Amino acid sequence: MFSLKPNLFVMALTTQQKNLHLSWRAGFGPSASDLAEIDKTGNAEWLKQIFKQSSAQPAYIDVTDDELKQLLRERGEKGYRSADVDENQRRRLREKSRDGLKALNLAWLGQMVNSPQQLREKMSLFWHGHFATRTVNIIYQQQLLDTIRKNALGNFATLLREVSKSASMINFLNNNQNRKGHPNENFAREVMELFTLGRGNYSENDVKEAARSFTGWGADASGAFNFKKNQHDTGEKTIFGKTGAFSGDDTLNMLLEKRETAVFVARKVYKYFVNEIPDEEKVNWLAARFYKNNYDISALMNDVFSADWFYSEKNIGSRIKSPVELLAGIRRFLPMQIDNEEVQLLLQRYLGQVLFYPPNVAGWPGGRNWIDSSTLMMRLRIPQLIYEGNAFQAKPKDDDDQMMGMMEKLPGVPNAGKKGDKKRPAQQISARIDWQPLLKDLEKVARPQLIASLSKLILQTEKGVNPSLLAVNADAESREIFIRTVTIQLMSTPEYQLC
Numbered sequence: 001m002f003s004l005k006p007n008l009f010v011m012a013l014t015t016q017q018k019n020l021h022l023s024w025r026a027g028f029g030p031s032a033s034d035l036a037e038i039d040k041t042g043n044a045e046w047l048k049q050i051f052k053q054s055s056a057q058p059a060y061i062d063v064t065d066d067e068l069k070q071l072l073r074e075r076g077e078k079g080y081r082s083a084d085v086d087e088n089q090r091r092r093l094r095e096k097s098r099d100g101l102k103a104l105n106l107a108w109l110g111q112m113v114n115s116p117q118q119l120r121e122k123m124s125l126f127w128h129g130h131f132a133t134r135t136v137n138i139i140y141q142q143q144l145l146d147t148i149r150k151n152a153l154g155n156f157a158t159l160l161r162e163v164s165k166s167a168s169m170i171n172f173l174n175n176n177q178n179r180k181g182h183p184n185e186n187f188a189r190e191v192m193e194l195f196t197l198g199r200g201n202y203s204e205n206d207v208k209e210a211a212r213s214f215t216g217w218g219a220d221a222s223g224a225f226n227f228k229k230n231q232h233d234t235g236e237k238t239i240f241g242k243t244g245a246f247s248g249d250d251t252l253n254m255l256l257e258k259r260e261t262a263v264f265v266a267r268k269v270y271k272y273f274v275n276e277i278p279d280e281e282k283v284n285w286l287a288a289r290f291y292k293n294n295y296d297i298s299a300l301m302n303d304v305f306s307a308d309w310f311y312s313e314k315n316i317g318s319r320i321k322s323p324v325e326l327l328a329g330i331r332r333f334l335p336m337q338i339d340n341e342e343v344q345l346l347l348q349r350y351l352g353q354v355l356f357y358p359p360n361v362a363g364w365p366g367g368r369n370w371i372d373s374s375t376l377m378m379r380l381r382i383p384q385l386i387y388e389g390n391a392f393q394a395k396p397k398d399d400d401d402q403m404m405g406m407m408e409k410l411p412g413v414p415n416a417g418k419k420g421d422k423k424r425p426a427q428q429i430s431a432r433i434d435w436q437p438l439l440k441d442l443e444k445v446a447r448p449q450l451i452a453s454l455s456k457l458i459l460q461t462e463k464g465v466n467p468s469l470l471a472v473n474a475d476a477e478s479r480e481i482f483i484r485t486v487t488i489q490l491m492s493t494p495e496y497q498l499c
Contacts, residue, residue, distance in 0.1 A: 027118025
């Protein structure tokens with residue numbers, strides 16, 4: 001039976017255990033190239049390296065081809081619903097955008113696996129869930145992802161402002177329809193409830209008045225922010241007890257001035273990077289420093305990762321890996337070439353987390369929500385499927401509202417538009433694993449100690465897997481095959497789902 005309770009370390013943590021814990025929380029687990037140094041480099045130095053590697057600005061991820069760019073230009077020039085743009089062009093644009101979103105998904109997942117900027121990509125995944133949006137416009141999604149990745153470790157105030165003015169957010173929360181005399185409250189409500197203050201720290205009147213301040217905020221077809229002055233309500237508004245002819249930027253500034261924003265963000269960071277059960281004393285300490293440091297995200301994360309309590313027994317192996325963390329972590333530890341990369345999109349759907357398709361504006365709930373009877377069984381099968389390349393059949397979660405019509409566009413889901421059609425061809429993960437880095441790291445480990453050494457590298461829980469059972473089920477034909485089969489077995493355990 002899978003237990004969500006971590007198996008706690010009984011003895012003081014070794015350098016290796018601390019660095020592995022940090023690698024999973026500040027990134028997507030150790031890479032094959034990390035193994036040689038992870039037990040030799042001091043924890044403070046390991047943390048310093050993680051920040052240094054993530055200091056450079058990331059390159060823009062652009063997956064759009066010339067045809068799509070031309071279609072988007074025509075849409076901008078003629079208007080998407082104009083009679084001058086025929087139905088074939090509109091259909092082709094939708095198809096190309098959806099193909100682009102699949103390519104963007106795989107390109108970003110590749111960065112999580114291969115980029116040395118592990119902390120930047122992990123923080124970007126966090127902000128991707130915090131500022132959750134859905135749109136099939138590939139340009140808007142690329143722009144928002146770029147904004148998040150560039151500001152992931154910068155200043156929260158800057159990140160908030162730039163995301164708020166992004167075409168993806170403006171369109172998702174209907175601010176293009178927010179006009180003087182007819183305010184739309186969607187963005188004003190969510191920016192308070194989900195992005196800054198949290199529930200209970202604002203009134204309905206604050207939402208209504210703030211919505212007026214955001215009137216006129218829009219975006220053009222290219223994704224550029226477009227302030228429509230004639231649609232902006234210039235009248236006086238009363239927000240948080242202050243009265244004035246406030247603009248949208250004024251409202252964002254007022255949200256940032258409130259200490260509740262620092263507490264809300266710090267609590268969310270604590271739950272994501274430390275423990276899903278927040279320690280309010282530590283949350284308040286982090287929030288006070290976050291506020292004092294003018295919302296410096298890097299400083300906040302350094303406070304988290306350098307704190308003694310971050311390495312407390314109760315915080316190690318306490319989080320259930322998200323599907324993306326699980327997939328990226330396997331690929332980092334076992335470098336591989338996947339011939340049919342799109343199968344990873346299907347795995348994301350099976351497990352309940354498709355990049356760029358959060359379930360709603362609140363993002364993915366995480367925690368225990370990642371696990372149910374079907375997703376757990378699939379999680380346990382993935383390492384073996386990668387290793388053996390066996391065909392598999394499974395039914396992905398069919399939520400067409402979440403997938404925005406994408407159900408039929410992902411591999412293995414033919415005729416998804418027809419209700420009741422559950423025929424899905426068998427899938428296969430065609431991957432070639434490079435075992436040499438792991439074999440090299442273990443070359444000096446005596447055969448009787450291999451299981452213990454592998455367990456310490458792969459699992460974040462000290463107990464829970466019976467070494468005798470692993471030995472019995474491993475293929476002992478040769479040392480290399482023994483290492484391979486024990487590794488796959490360990491990755492196929494419930495304990496591997498925790499980090």
